[in-house]
Amino acid sequence: MSEDTIEAGKDDARHAEKMAKKKAAREKIMATKTDEKGLVIVHTGKGKGKSSAAFGMIFRHIAHGKRCAVVQFIKGAMATGERDLIEKHFADLCEFHTMGEGFTWETQDRARDVATAQAAWEKAKELILDERNSMVLLDEINIALRYDYLDVNEVIAFLREQKPHMTHVVLTGRNAKEELIEIADLATEMELLKHPFRSGIKAQVGVEF
Numbered sequence: 341m342s343e344d345t346i347e348a349g350k351d352d353a354r355h356a357e358k359m360a361k362k363k364a365a366r367e368k369i370m371a372t373k374t375d376e377k378g379l380v381i382v383h384t385g386k387g388k389g390k391s392s393a394a395f396g397m398i399f400r401h402i403a404h405g406k407r408c409a410v411v412q413f414i415k416g417a418m419a420t421g422e423r424d425l426i427e428k429h430f431a432d433l434c435e436f437h438t439m440g441e442g443f444t445w446e447t448q449d450r451a452r453d454v455a456t457a458q459a460a461w462e463k464a465k466e467l468i469l470d471e472r473n474s475m476v477l478l479d480e481i482n483i484a485l486r487y488d489y490l491d492v493n494e495v496i497a498f499l500r501e502q503k504p505h506m507t508h509v510v511l512t513g514r515n516a517k518e519e520l521i522e523i524a525d526l527a528t529e530m531e532l533l534k535h536p537f538r539s540g541i542k543a544q545v546g547v548e549f
Contacts (some may be wrong), residue, residue, distance in 0.1 A: 380526075381397075410436045413457060
């Protein structure tokens with residue numbers, strides 16, 4: 341047996357021992373994680389993928405046969421792949437409400453934007469309180485909160501005091517309020533490294549919508 345073969349065998353043995361220790365440590369940690377609860381999940385940041393990650397969880401719920409719901413606070417009449425797929429194939433498991441009228445610079449009417457956001461929030465509360473829904477996605481609510489179309493303190497109080505214990509609520513959008521991040525169980529910031537828009541590439545079907 342060559343020296344290289346012997347050394348490779350030693351490396352394999354060391355790796356196996358290291359991984360065994362990691363596995364034992366991981367299992368010890370996991371044994372202490374026994375609680376379950378409905379999570380408040382925030383996806384924010386300048387990077388892409390906030391809504392996409394949230395819809396990934398919605399589709400997981402659908403795949404497990406769990407009821408869920410989506411309220412879109414900003415996106416308006418423009419068709420999206422997620423909405424088309426859910427409404428066509430999974431409407432029995434997922435309610436989908438597009439309440440927005442487009443981005444704030446499109447309406448240029450603050451009173452109208454506030455009224456639209458308030459209507460979306462009323463629908464969101466109704467869906468969250470319906471305990472048949474295991475998850476409710478509030479898509480781009482952070483934008484409505486950023487512009488004070490909604491009172492962040494009211495949203496936080498509702499999530500703390502009225503959200504059913506086992507219901508997951510996902511809130512997406514840039515510039516999440518610090519108060520919201522503070523009460524979240526899981527908060528993720530998407531960091532922008534590169535974006536095709538800066539190279540003159542427009543939003544494309546199947547990537548952005």
